[in-house]
Amino acid sequence: MSGHRRLLDLREGDSLFLLGNEAVARGLLEAGVGFAATYPGTPSSEVGEVLNDIAQEAGMYFEFSVNEKVALEGAAAASMSGVRSFAFMKHVGMNVASDAFMSLGYTGVRGGLVVMSADDPSMYSSQNEQDNRHYAEMAWVPLVEPSNPQEAKDFLVHAFELSERRGVPVLFRTTTRVSHMRGVVRAGPRRQSSAKGSFKKDPWHLSLLPAVARRLKDELLSKYEVLRKDADSSPLNVIIGGGSEVGAITSSAAYNSLMDALPDLEVKVDVLKLGMSNPFPEGLVGSFISSHKTVLIVEELDPFLELRTRALAQMLGIGTRVIGKMDGYFPSAYEYTPSIVRRSIARALGIRVADTEPVDLGVELPPRPPVMCPGCPHRATYYAVALALRQLKLKATIFPNDIGCYGMGFYKPFEMGDMTLCMGSSIGTANGFSQVTDQPVIAFIGDSTFFHAGLPALVNAVHNNRHFLLVIMDNSTTAMTGFEPPPNVPYEAGGRPATPISIENVASAIGVKYVKVVDPYDLRGTLAAVKEALGYSGVSVVIARRECALLRDAEIRRSGEKIPVYEVDQEKCAGCLNCVQDFSCPSFYANDKGLAEIDAELCDGCGVCVQRLVCPPAAIHESKEGRD
Amino acid sequence: MTQSSIGSRERLNIVITGVGGQGNVTAGIIMGEAVRLAGLNAVMSEIHGLAQRGGVVSVDFRIGDVYGPIIPDGQVDLVLGFELLESYRALSRARPGTTMITSTERIVPSSVNVGDAKYPDLAVLRERALSRGIRIYEVDAPSIALAIGSKLSSNMIMVGAAYGAGFLPVHIDNIKDAIRLHFRESLWDVNFRAVEAGAQEIRRVASTM
Numbered sequence: 002m003s004g005h006r007r008l009l010d011l012r013e014g015d016s017l018f019l020l021g022n023e024a025v026a027r028g029l030l031e032a033g034v035g036f037a038a039t040y041p042g043t044p045s046s047e048v049g050e051v052l053n054d055i056a057q058e059a060g061m062y063f064e065f066s067v068n069e070k071v072a073l074e075g076a077a078a079a080s081m082s083g084v085r086s087f088a089f090m091k092h093v094g095m096n097v098a099s100d101a102f103m104s105l106g107y108t109g110v111r112g113g114l115v116v117m118s119a120d121d122p123s124m125y126s127s128q129n130e131q132d133n134r135h136y137a138e139m140a141w142v143p144l145v146e147p148s149n150p151q152e153a154k155d156f157l158v159h160a161f162e163l164s165e166r167r168g169v170p171v172l173f174r175t176t177t178r179v180s181h182m183r184g185v186v187r188a189g190p191r192r193q194s195s196a197k198g199s200f201k202k203d204p205w206h207l208s209l210l211p212a213v214a215r216r217l218k219d220e221l222l223s224k225y226e227v228l229r230k231d232a233d234s235s236p237l238n239v240i241i242g243g244g245s246e247v248g249a250i251t252s253s254a255a256y257n258s259l260m261d262a263l264p265d266l267e268v269k270v271d272v273l274k275l276g277m278s279n280p281f282p283e284g285l286v287g288s289f290i291s292s293h294k295t296v297l298i299v300e301e302l303d304p305f306l307e308l309r310t311r312a313l314a315q316m317l318g319i320g321t322r323v324i325g326k327m328d329g330y331f332p333s334a335y336e337y338t339p340s341i342v343r344r345s346i347a348r349a350l351g352i353r354v355a356d357t358e359p360v361d362l363g364v365e366l367p368p369r370p371p372v373m374c375p376g377c378p379h380r381a382t383y384y385a386v387a388l389a390l391r392q393l394k395l396k397a398t399i400f401p402n403d404i405g406c407y408g409m410g411f412y413k414p415f416e417m418g419d420m421t422l423c424m425g426s427s428i429g430t431a432n433g434f435s436q437v438t439d440q441p442v443i444a445f446i447g448d449s450t451f452f453h454a455g456l457p458a459l460v461n462a463v464h465n466n467r468h469f470l471l472v473i474m475d476n477s478t479t480a481m482t483g484f485e486p487p488p489n490v491p492y493e494a495g496g497r498p499a500t501p502i503s504i505e506n507v508a509s510a511i512g513v514k515y516v517k518v519v520d521p522y523d524l525r526g527t528l529a530a531v532k533e534a535l536g537y538s539g540v541s542v543v544i545a546r547r548e549c550a551l552l553r554d555a556e557i558r559r560s561g562e563k564i565p566v567y568e569v570d571q572e573k574c575a576g577c578l579n580c581v582q583d584f585s586c587p588s589f590y591a592n593d594k595g596l597a598e599i600d601a602e603l604c605d606g607c608g609v610c611v612q613r614l615v616c617p618p619a620a621i622h623e624s625k626e627g628r629d
Numbered sequence: 630m631t632q633s634s635i636g637s638r639e640r641l642n643i644v645i646t647g648v649g650g651q652g653n654v655t656a657g658i659i660m661g662e663a664v665r666l667a668g669l670n671a672v673m674s675e676i677h678g679l680a681q682r683g684g685v686v687s688v689d690f691r692i693g694d695v696y697g698p699i700i701p702d703g704q705v706d707l708v709l710g711f712e713l714l715e716s717y718r719a720l721s722r723a724r725p726g727t728t729m730i731t732s733t734e735r736i737v738p739s740s741v742n743v744g745d746a747k748y749p750d751l752a753v754l755r756e757r758a759l760s761r762g763i764r765i766y767e768v769d770a771p772s773i774a775l776a777i778g779s780k781l782s783s784n785m786i787m788v789g790a791a792y793g794a795g796f797l798p799v800h801i802d803n804i805k806d807a808i809r810l811h812f813r814e815s816l817w818d819v820n821f822r823a824v825e826a827g828a829q830e831i832r833r834v835a836s837t838m
Contacts, residue, residue, distance in 0.1 A: 004811055017810075018661040018671065125676050149672070149696070182698045183658065183673045185665045257697025265701070339701040357703025360723045362757045366714060367746035369648065369738040371684040413743070582743055587683055590742040629780075 005054040011188040019186040021179045022047035024150035025089075025117065028157035030059055032113070033192030034087050036079035037063045038072035040453060041482035042091030043126040044180040045119035049089070049494075050483050057495045062196045064494050065485045068424075068453040069094035073101045073116060080114040080170075081207060082198035085161055089117035092133045093423060097454065099136065102170070106141045107217040108207050109168040109224070112198065113161035117173045119180045122254075122301045122336035128404070128423060130334065132302035137172040137279040141225050144172045144279035145237065146253045150184040156237060156276055158189065163231065163277075169224055172279075176301065178254040178336060225280060233284040237276025240289065245269040247350070248293035250286065250306055252278050255337045259299045262343035268350060270297070281309040290314055290321045297346060298325035301337050324349045371409065375588040376550030376605025378521045379407040379474050383415040384584055385527035386443065386472065388614060393532060398441040399434045403427035403455075405447035406481050407474045414585050417445065425454025428471060432462050435469040441535065442469035448504060449479040449487035456507070462540045463512040470534045471542045473504055474521075476549040484552060508542045515541035522547055522607060524614045550605050563627030565606035569597045573620035584615045601628060640693040641796060642700040645787075646719040647711030648736045649684045652784035655811070656709075657688045659788055660797060662807035664692050667799040674698030683739060685715060692798065707796045709787055711770070712736050717754045725762025730790050730831065732770035732783065766794065766834050773826050782823035789827020794835070801828070 007017060008027045019027070025048050029037060037056065039049045049065065056063035062079075066072035069090040076086035090098060095118045102116060118136065121127040137144035145160045147153040153175060160171040205213055232238070247268060251259050252275040263270055273289045275282065290296050290310060298307040307325035314321055326333045330349040332341065347354040373380045390398060402408055402418035403426065411418030420430050428451075431444040446455050451473050459471065479485040486492055486499070493499040508516045515537040517530045527545060534541035557564055569580075574596040581589045581597055588603035589610070601624070611621045643660075647653040657673045664671035673690040674697075689700045700722065708729040710716025716731035723729070740746040758765060768790050770783040777786075785808070791797050792804060801824070808820045 007810070016665065018658065018665045020675075177676075178674060178698065181675050183661055183671075183675070184698075185661075185670060254697060258699065260696040261699075261701060336699075338699045339697065343701070357724050359703065360720045360725070360727070360758070360761050360763065362717060362720060362754055362761070364749050364754060364757070365746075366718050366749060367738050367740045369683065369685050369715075370740065372739050374683070413745075585739075585743060587739045587742065590737065591744070 005051045008051060009055050009058060013188055013190045016185050016187040018183055019150050020047055021150045021153045021175060021182050023051055024154040024186045025157055025175075026051035027186070027188060028154040029061065029087055030191050030194070031154065031189045032158045032161040033085055033194040034161070035061055035084040035112070035194045035196040035198070036076055036086040037061060037089070038066045038075045039089045040066055040069045040072055040094055041479055041485045042094050042119070043482055044121055044177040045089050045091050045117065046482040047180070048117070049485060053494045060194050060196055067488055069098040070101055073098040076114060077101060077105055077110070079198065080110040080112045081108070082112070082200045084112045084195060084198040085165070086112055086114050087117065090119070091127065092118050092120040092131055093127060093129065094118070095133050095136055097424070102136065103140050104209055105170045106221050107209055107214055110164060110170050111168070113165035114170040115157065115160045115164055115173050116170055117175065120174060120176045120302070122176055122178070125177055128421065130302060132305060133172070133174055134278065134305045135303070140172070141221050142169050142172055143228055143232070143277060144174060145277055146174050147179055147276065148253050148256045148274070149179065149182060150186045152276065153179060154186055155189070159237060167224060167228060167231070169228070174253070176254045176336070178257070229280040229283070232277050232280045232282040235277040235282065238274070238282055238285055239276070240271060240273050242269070242271040245271045246294040247271070247297070248273060248289055248295070249297040249299050250275065250289065250310060251299040252276070252306065253301065255299045255301045255342070258337045258339045258342045261339035262346065265343055266346060266352060266354070268346075268352060275306065278306060281313070283313055286310060287313055287317055290323070291317065291319050293321060295322045295324065295350070297349065298323065299331065299337070299342060303333070370412065372587050373406065373409050374550055374605065375586050375603050376553070376607040377406070378476055378545065378547035378550065379410065380584070380586065381521040381524060381609045382472065382474055382527065382545040383410045383417060384615070385521065385524050386417065386531055387415060387583075388524070388528050389531040389535065393535060395441050395535070398443055399438065401427040401430040401434065401442070401444040403446040403450050405450055407445055407447055410445060414583055417443075424450055425458055428455045428458035428462065431469045431471065432458060432465070432467055435467045444469060444471045446471065446473055448473060448475040448477065448489050451504065452488045452502070459508070459513070459540070460511055467540055468538060469540060470531070471540065472531075473542060473544045475504060475544050475546040477546070478549050478552055480549045480551065484549070504544055513540050513542045515539070516544070517542070518544045518546055520547055521545040522609050524609065524612050528614070550607065554605065558629070563629065565608070565627045566599070566601045566604045566624050567606065567608060567610065567621050568599055568601070568624040570620045570622060571596055573618050575618045575620070577617065579617070580610050580615055580621070584610060586610060604628075640691060640695050641706050641798070642704050643690040643707045643709055643791070643796060644700065644705050644719045644722060645688040645690055645709045646715045647686055648715060649686050651686070651711040652781070653686055653688055653711050656784040656788050657690050658811060659785070659804065659807045660690060660791070662810055663797065663799045663803040666803040666806050669693065669798060670695070672698045685718070687719065707791065709791050711784065711787060713751060714738070714749070717758065720758055720763060723763060726764075728764045728766070728794070728796070729758065730766045730768060730787070730794060732787060733767050734771050734783070766790075766831060768827065768830050768834065770827070773830060774823065777819060777822050777826060779819045779823070782819055785820045785823035786827035786830070789824035790831040792824065793828030793831040
């Protein structure tokens with residue numbers, strides 16, 4: 002939907018049904034942000050989707066940076082030049098940005114600087130479930146936690162004001178259920194943004210040499226004392242209800258689940274909702290726990306609020322019973338639903354609740370796992386690699402894999418994902434595997450991920466004379482998160498022209514001697530290159546280059562043409578079902594005669610299946626009619 | 630068929646389920662915008678990311694006096710399903726008395742294609758669901774969409790069906806205004822017709838039961 006303009010047109014007092022991340026984007030307009038940068042990652046990506054469409058018109062500079070660290074460093078410099086700045090990322094992106102983040106409290110900021118971390122409880126699209134609230138505490142900076150789209154917008158504006166007033170960066174932490182929640186959002190006034198600033202030199206605050214940093218640590222701690230008072234009087238921290246013996250302290254999406262659970266429990270609970278949870282508002286929490294006999298801590302993931310509440314109770318000598326994860330009543334993993342919160346509270350307080358029996362049809366339903374799309378070039382690449390291994394009779398090959406759509410090579414029939422840790426780890430772990438084992442190693446990485454964190458690992462591999470094959474799957478986009486441009490394409494956010502970086506030139510310049518670019522749709526050529534590369538001693542790189550099928554579909558539709566469709570000649574089909582099982586394109590299925598057929602609604606017209614390497618009897622041909 | 634309205638209960642909980650690409654997130658957006666325009670509260674949640682084409686896309690949609698988008702266990706009032714298998718799958722979150730309005734569209738999952746799993750007998754599923762107190766209404770959305778002249782309008786037919794069955798406490802003009810807000814003008818008319826056809830069809834289906 003190109004409806005993102007609506008966020009620009011929205012007048013004060015108007016409301017819309019907005020996604021949390023859309024509300025964040027609107028918040029940037031209301032805060033007058035002039036510089037925004039990201040590396041895309043679910044569940045934060047839609048902020049970038051909106052900015053890609055409207056930043057230019059809003060007078061804001063926006064870029065998809067090469068990684069989160071560079072995004073934050075750019076934002077930090079913009080802030081030091083007086084421009085309100087924003088860097089946003091998924092939770093594991095904060096690990097990449099953390100090197101810069103940890104020192105920004107020391108330098109302080111000028112234009113407001115807010116860093117958004119979108120955490121992913123239940124790991125809907127992530128490799129771990131880390132709780133990034135700890136980063137705020139580690140860096141001695143304020144933490145703001147909204148719980149719904151309206152708060153996401155309002156709290157963000159507040160975070161910018163706080164950042165600017167106190168000269169510190171603010172960590173703005175959402176979760177999947179906040180970023181991907183839709184709700185009614187009422188707009189506030191827009192603030193004029195300025196994308197240009199000017200830098201006044203101040204090396205004794207900004208260049209963190211040991212002599213400078215040592216002095217600044219004291220300043221940071223003094224600032225933190227002021228922030229403690231801010232937290233205690235913050236309008237983001239509110240008490241709902243009053244007069245009950247039972248209280249609950251909560252934040253973020255857990256607040257919603259708590260409030261939705263309470264009507265089903267026969268107990269009155271006063272709720273202290275923390276929107277600014279670091280520095281920990283000790284005055285506020287202290288008086289809350291001392292005025293309640295029992296206090297429940299309802300928070301997702303780590304016992305962040307709980308640990309501080311327990312420490313505070315001990316310091317103040319308060320005997321209130323504190324209930325949370327540490328005493329085993331609330332779960333320490335996965336997101337909280339109203340039902341989970343309700344059961345946990347009931348157990349802690351000894352209340353009986355009647356659970357409704359779920360409807361059980363008594364039939365196992367077939368799963369519908371995510372698959373590589375029909376026409377996906379990655380499938381053809383994996384298929385060619387599988388053929389090469391079979392022909393060379395290679396056994397026990399190790400396949401380090403990486404973060405992106407191609408990660409689905411993990412599943413049958415390819416099963417080429419032996420280890421995936423984080424962005425770029427395919428090449429990093431290939432370094433280790435090739436050193437300590439004598440097994441063949443083939444690492445897979447996408448173009449965007451290669452630039453993000455793969456480059457230093459490739460430098461390391463060449464420098465240390467490693468021996469492995471690196472397959473760079475270049476689909477010329479960051480497909481998984483919404484088709485953001487990586488550095489190898491000639492455009493950037495908003496479609497503005499950019500300088501493309503050649504992957505093959507980079508690999509050659511690093512010193513890789515065997516570099517070959519292939520088209521994965523050409524199975525024979527890809528197979529030949531993979532076989533040749535596997536015979537090469539040292540680090541070899543095969544770049545499988547073919548645009549993402551979804552992008553090509555969009556182009557075909559824009560041009561008003563039809564997507565070609567293929568069909569199986571039932572006379573010629575030998576029923577080997579290689580296309581269904583080994584090639585595993587989802588548009589293929591076996592009919593009741595045991596022969597292969599193509600679902601014309603799903604076929605993407607790539608034509609890879611026509612080749613004899615997929616269909617030995619050459620039974621597949623283009624059909625007369627394409628599809629829309 | 631029972632008419633439910635927000636006046637008679639404080640909340641309405643709807644699971645909108647389907648397969649990636651069927652447009653059920655867009656359906657939820659239109660429903661939510663319409664509810665907002667009717668002056669009520671709506672929240673919904675969508676799961677993005679790994680759910681690419683072909684994966685399950687499930688949306689929790691809630692109207693009324695609620696905070697978060699996650700529907701508590703056993704409190705689903707309506708399963709609005711865009712694909713038969715996914716409609717039945719979503720019943721694991723239902724209770725006796727839950728209504729299921731499902732499109733008759735079938736999309737065979739890849740696990741069945743590659744022979745890892747079997748497509749279930751839909752007649753058995755239907756019979757078991759009925760015996761567990763689920764009210765089932767089937768809407769032939771693909772055929773109606775074809776008749777309207779846009780295969781892509783199936784999702785608005787299902788929105789119309791939810792409205793026609795009394796699960797959307799809004800005026801039809803609220804839905805049309807929501808469509809105007811979210812689609813470009815050339816698509817308004819076909820989507821208006823889809824909503825109307827869906828509402829008409831669910832009334833017809835209900836009257837034959």
